[in-house]
Amino acid sequence: MSTASVPVAAGTLVRRKPPWAVRRRRFLVAVADHSLLIVVAIIFLTPFAFIVLTSLMTNEQALSSHLWPSPFRWHNYVDVFREAPIWRWAINTFLYSVLATLGVLCSSIPVAYALSRIRWRGRDLAFATVLIALMLPPVVSVVPLYVMWAKLHLVGNLGPLIIPNWFGDAFSIFLLRQFFLTIPEEYLDAARVDGCGELRILATVVLRLAKPAIAAVALFSFLYTFNDFFLPLLYLRENPSHWVLQIGLSEFRSLHQVQWNLTMAATLLVMAPVIILFFLAQKAFVEGVTLTGVKG
């Protein structure tokens, strides 16, 4: 907190210790605040707790009103892999996420650069197309695109999910552009004076300075594709050998009847990579989300 920015009064105003009654009231208010917060936090965590507990129950326990597993059946996590081709789903998911994220980065960074740091006629118009694409719901374009992929005989494999990402993603372009705009022109001019072409500037100066934004875009893209259910449902539903984790999980219970314990174990396994990724890259996550909100 900056006391320096407080207007003139700060200099003359002497901070006295507040009287005991005021301090007591403040303390009680703080206690009340924190206890409410802790209660709500516990409520938010209970679903995770029940998923974990159920995933360790026997099938009979999971179908009874017991809340605590006895005995703990760790073997469920072995059985899950035996019951369903989770590894294959995971590999498909990984292919989709990684190739799509790579595509988003390779295609969106140059576009964002051209839209922010090079001046050319029609730039505003081009940026307007990004905004329009950003505003329109993707559900709308789903039917004609499906028809298109069906004509190309690509329905049933990962192509229709990955390929569009190699042609620029409106959200990523927008986010990157806003960030590129904040890079001071002096850095770029200095590089230009040194004889760098625009491509060199992009590759050296801009990419280095825009790391947080690029990390955020990569994270979002990875997360989005990892969690994506709608497009895989459209394009992969009929072809189980190409199922991704989300489709597999949603069909898990119908493949194996009512085994809630195994279903919860699978659910937890599908949640795990994202949660681990979050703890590894927490700062980038929070900065990224904030970036979308503040710049939006």
Added chain:
Amino acid sequence: MTETAVTAGAPFTAERRRARHRAAWRRRRLVLMLMSPWIVGFCVFFGYPLVMSVYLSFTHYDLLSSPKWIGWANYKYLFTQDPQVGPAVRNTLWLILIMVPLQVLFAFGVATMVARAKRGVGFFRTVFYLPALAPPVAATMAFVYLLNPATGPVNVILGHLGINGPLWFQSPQWSKPSLTLLSIWGIGNLMIIFLAAILDAPQQLYESAELDGAGPIQRMRWVTLPTISPVILFSVVISVIAAMQYFTQAYVAANIASGQASQAGDQTVNNLGYPEGSTLFYPVLLYQHGFRFFNMGYASALSVLLLIVAFTVTVLIIRNSRRWVHYAGAVK
């Protein structure tokens, strides 16, 4: 830009002009190269589908034979005959009018509480953000289990408290509230955005408000809300657009809950919207026509309508917001 600055004062000899010409060409080629992914992407994955949607909406098309022009028939059926459109629109309106406000309210409430916390801001932020990360399919499966009427933990606990828990996802009255609970659990993204905005509010404003004798509620009304109003607008717009496209949770919940009810997991039964069409939201209806019945023409008509409505609603919200959104430093 830099070239013109350098050559502006120089005499226009033919050679200089040619050099400038070449530089301009190089520049244009560079821009074209950098922009090419988006130019192709915008045309193929955006412009083309948009035009095609409108065209297909006037045809009968089942992917097997070529599209047959039928004029306004799809729209006529959509507006006057299809018995599912009315309920689907009402269900989606329910999301916009009840679920979205609750989400925004909760996100704001939680963000305010976290911002007031003296300790552990980082810890609480993580706790409230984590559920938003959970894949929607996994989160929905977990909630269908948690809210399982007979043996689910929630009803077991309610039973211990002497409350007879509702049927949740099995009941047409409770299926949408159940989905709302799920969506409130996942408010993490909104919460983080609010939290950042609240913590960003200039401290002097609070201090001067306090000196003027403003209590906590007045400070909230006259300092916090105005300073974060652009962020509230942003959240409302994205939440409304998301609600109009609400699909995954509804699909998975209906699928799992109905499979649970029949105990058979029979895949041939059409379980979209289970129970009793109460979770048949507009996008689910679109999916049903397009990708279960392969009525591409009719599905296109549905999507064109969605496009028009989504666009209108967004513009309306942003227009109306001028009255209550305050932009710091804006001249107005």
